[in-house]
Amino acid sequence: MxxxxxxxxxxxxxxxxxxxxxxxxxxxxxxxxxxxxxxxxxxxxxxxxxxxxxxxxxxxxxxxxxxxxxxxxxxxxxxxAGFAPAYQERNLSDPEMGAVKQALDFMLRQAAPYPALVVDRLWNLVMANEPAGAMMRWFLGMPAHAPIPRDGSVNVIRLTLDPNGLRPWLANWEEVGADLLQWVQREAMGDGPGSEAAALLAELTALPGMREASAAPNLDRRALPFLPLTLRKDGVELNLFTTITTLGTPHDVTVHELRLESFFPADEASADWFRQRPGTAS
CATH class of the missing domain: 1.10.260.40 (lambda repressor-like DNA-binding domains)
Known part of the structure; x- marks a missing residue:
């Protein structure tokens, strides 16, 4: 649109x-x-x-x-000021966005066997590789081939912090939640009052335990150069960290706001789990 x-x-x-x-x-x-x-x-x-x-x-x-x-x-x-917008906002399915989508598809494939996904500025899921889909299905107890919506209807931060989502499996959810809220806070400050980002921030802060978790600084972090996501289920412990990639010098609102989040194993045991999991190879 x-x-x-x-x-x-x-x-x-x-x-x-x-x-x-x-x-x-x-x-x-x-x-x-x-x-x-x-x-x-x-x-x-x-x-x-x-x-x-x-x-x-x-x-x-x-x-x-x-x-x-x-x-x-x-x-x-x-x-x-009474002028028309200068920057277009197009859907990734538009023909003009073909090169962008092709580049994102390539980066998602190259990330395998590790998860990677593309989100918009409010962390709504736009694209994901198969390892990311497989990981979400496993932690959420979904059927092996259940589709993962990639139309922006799934908010990755909401899914992560919701007690009915991934939070039960996220061992350090307070630390992760505090960091994730900072991303939304930056968007809310940039958009100003009455924005979608401000509404999302209010919704996330209202989740059980989130206000307390975001207000208390963590003074006892591990001596690591990144914040790990520690996921535990059925005797499996995955220690991951993420990187965020953006597209350079965009002139389209949609492209400017896209982020590719890649998940990497923080230890060899986590790497082995992904390498041995069926259907996650590139």
């Missing part, structure tokens, strides 16, 4: 002035610094933030680049 159709529902600021003040403050810029880095006079920036001056389209795009505003929110700023 085109961004121009969807954007009004995503507009979280009353006007352009409010959006500019929000992003300047969020990035820690003074008006003087923003003026110096954008080449726009401080007096004009002051007028823009007070609503005494109206911006042009190119000026908004320049400010979006200077403040490193996400593409989705640059569209919101444009809409707030």
């Amino acid at each position: 085109d961004t121009a159709t969807r954007a009004p529902a995503d507009q979280y600021f009353s006007d352009f002035a409010a959006a500019l003040r929000y992003w300047r403050t969020k990035r820690g810029f003074s008006q003087l610094r923003l003026s110096a880095e954008s080449g726009i006079s401080q007096r004009h920036l002051s007028f823009l933030e007070s609503g005494r001056a109206q911006p042009g389209r190119e000026l908004i795009l320049k400010l979006g680049i200077t403040l490193d505003v996400p593409l989705r929110q640059r569209n919101v700023m444009l809409l707030a």
Whole structure:
């Protein structure tokens, strides 16, 4: 669906002035610094933030680049000022996205026998390789060939932290949950009030135990350079860690927000479990 159709529902600021003040403050810029880095006079920036001056389209795009505003929110700023969005938002099934989907399919296949999946900015599942599907089926007690929805209807963070999802098998769910909530908090702060990210954050924080887990810092972590996910079921213990890959220099909202999460074994026993599992080889 085109961004121009969807954007009004995503507009979280009353006007352009409010959006500019929000992003300047969020990035820690003074008006003087923003003026110096954008080449726009401080007096004009002051007028823009007070609503005494109206911006042009190119000026908004320049400010979006200077403040490193996400593409989705640059569209919101444009809409707030009365302009059409500059960045498209297309579905991965669109013909124009063929090269992107092909690249993601290739990376997912190369990750085998270890799990890998593609999520959007709110961690809704978009794509997954077979090892990821097999791991989810095993931990969730699903039939061996049950389909894993890849249409965005499954939220990976919600599935992980829900007491009726993966949490019973996640031995260190408090630590993992606190880290995962930080990803959603960043999106919620970027989107502003009334956003989908803010609603998701409120939903996740309301899950049993999550508010306490996210508020208490862990001062007794293992001496590892990463946070492991420790999964235990039927005498099997899997110690994994993840990496996040994004696509470089995107000019499409969807592409900008896609993340490929790859799971790697943190010990040899976990690696052997995946290598020996049927149907997970590349």
